[in-house]
Amino acid sequence: DGVSKSVGEPLSKKITSSKILLVGAGGIGCELLKILALTGFTNVEVIDLDTIDVSNLNRQFLFRRHHVGMPKCVVACEAALAMSPMSRDELKYVPHHGNVCDNSKFNVQYVSSFDLVLNALDNVNARRRVNRLCLAASVPLVEAGTTGYLGQVTVIDKASNVECYECQAKPTQKVYPICTIRSTPSMPVHTIVWAEELYKLLFNPKVEDSMLFEDQSGDEKSTYMEQILNLRAMMCKSDNDFTMNDIRQAIGNVLIALYTTEIEKQIGMDRFKTALKVPTSILSESIQQITMDENLLAPSSRENYSQTDVLSKEDCIAEAASCLMEAALLWSSGSTLLPEFDKDDVLAMRLVTCTSNLRSYVFGIEPIQSYYSAKGIAGNIIPAIATTNAIVAGLQILQAFHILRDQIEGKAGDLKKSCRYTYCLRDKTRKGYYLLPTFLPDPNPKCFVCKNAVINLTLNTTNWTLEMLLRRVLKKELGFMEPSITIGSSIIYEEGEDIGDDEYTVMLQKKLADLPAGGVKHGVVIRVEDFTQDLEVDICFHHQSEWEPKDGEDALAEEEELFTIGGDKPAVAQSTLSTKGEEENEEEGEDGSDIELVCSDEAIILDNDNNNGSLKRAFGDSENACGFEGANKKTKVDN
Secondary structure: OHHHHHHOHHHHHHHHHOEEEEEOOOHHHHHHHHHHHHOOOOEEEEEEOOEOOHHHOOOOOOOOHHHOOOEHHHHHHHHHHHHOOOOHHHOEEEEEEOOOOOOOOOOHHHHOOOOEEEEOOOOHHHHHHHHHHHHHHOOOEEEEEEEOOEEEEEEEOHHHOOOOHHHOOOOOOEEEEHHHHHOOOOOHHHHHHHHHHHHHHHHOOOHHHOOOOOOOOOOOOOOOHHHHHHHHHHHHOOOOOOOHHHHHHHHHHHHHHHHHHHHHHHHHOOOOOOOOOOOOOOOHHHHHHHHOOOOOOOHHHOOOOOOOOOOOHHHHHHHHHHHHHHHHHHHHOOOOOOOOOOOOOHHHHHHHHHHHHHHHHHHOOOOOOOHHHHHHHHHOOOOOOHHHHHHHHHHHHHHHHHHHHHHHOOOOOOOOOOOEEEEEOOOOOOOOOOEEEEEOOOOOOOOOOOOOOOEEEEEOOOOOEHHHHHHHHHHOOOOOOOOEEEEOOEEEEOOOOOOOOOOOHHHHOOEHHHOOOOOOOOOOEEEEEEOOOOEEEEEEEEEOOOOOOOOOOOOOOOOOOEEEEOOOOOEEOOOOEEOOOOOOOOOOOOOOOEEEEOOOOOEEEEOOOOOOOOEEEEOOOOOOOOEEOOOOOOOOOOO
């Protein structure tokens, strides 16, 4: 056949007999499955956690409208089987609807059964997980990503001594002061972050986890917490001890408290006397009239509604009331609502869109967002271009051909000679090329994942607890899943299937300096192991009790827990709070904390304007995650 004539009989047979793992069945994943089926791959397994959304249909061509709501991997495998020129009896395309980070299913032993792995993922944590699994299993990984017209493909292979996914530092995340989010928003992203926190205030089991939470026992009475808590209490009732009119009234009270009472209170306190725009509260009568309408129809349910429509203030009120009504009925009937905002949850995204737009109307912020554009900001998505996905997927398959050929010829550990790191460019180079291949980079000698380098960690060992170290550094920052910690020969902490939940509970609240075996103090080295990823690293601790801001930086808040890794500048522990990140014209308020917003996509950074200088990689996450400097700072959808 055509493939055999193109690549030769030996490679054609290897293609037919190889076992391939594809992680991700989205934009790139669909293109990969199409090519895998058409080029004769017969044994493919696909892992994907997502279900199909309407917004996927414009670029993920294996899906149709009647597939919406179905698992991507299941539908994609069926489509691939249908387009393969081979008979179904010869094919084995197995979908796994699940999370690749689930160690009970997708572990080192599982990955080691494959000849190679193709990545088509959309977030850092999953990419990091697959990177470590492939390194531990010594299975080649073909990594790729796209952002708009930009893309890149590389090969990661432990035996070939090339750069792994974690050899390059991730871009700094964008942060916004909480005082700006709560009191002086000036950009659509500010109101969307506020709306996400409102969602958490409404539906998270721990209401205090939202930055909008206000303690009722304080001296200053909150204008909205009572109404929020009343609505939550009503939604939690399982005996339906309320009428539809009660729900409408409670919803109206919440919206009035947020968009009328609270705003008028802030204006009365002269909070905006220096602002360029003074906010205008929404009339309580307007909110009451709309929310109490028994025939209220959500604007998003109208026959001619489109996700790109921009709703009026009145329509946003109606949409918010409808979303809260739906949520109340679902919650009271025993259905589960997401405790945290997820842009892929339609109800959550509808609520965030309309409530953020109402806040934009109040503060005179433009432009007002459609559902589609708000989702782009909320998820920091630069929409993928289908042709870029197809190009990148094709490049991945070409790299797979090189890997398989080397396996045939016994050169499996020498992929540097045959494989390339390839960039897909938007603007052609001086020589007229839109694809720019480079040699696979050497590993970073300081990479703790592939080079087992010692990590230098600086923090206040007398203030930090073991729980904080586990949550903020080991798991969040370094990606350990089931860490075990030893000091010398003493096991301080363990996680795993055979470890009881309360076996090490007593250790969690101990200060690092007070731990057994002499504790963690300045100069102490601990060993952290994670058998689920075959990962072992030594961490050398450096005690620092005072942090000085660098020139041009704001003073660092004393109450925030700071740390540095590898000698870089102080970084706030990676939670939703951070220490700096002002926008122009933003006012400092009483609240000294900030909220973090990821605005960095996987970035290819060129050193000159002609696209033929030296190339640098900076990895992050986006819809398919890859872009150039300039793209990696965007917080809105490119239309």
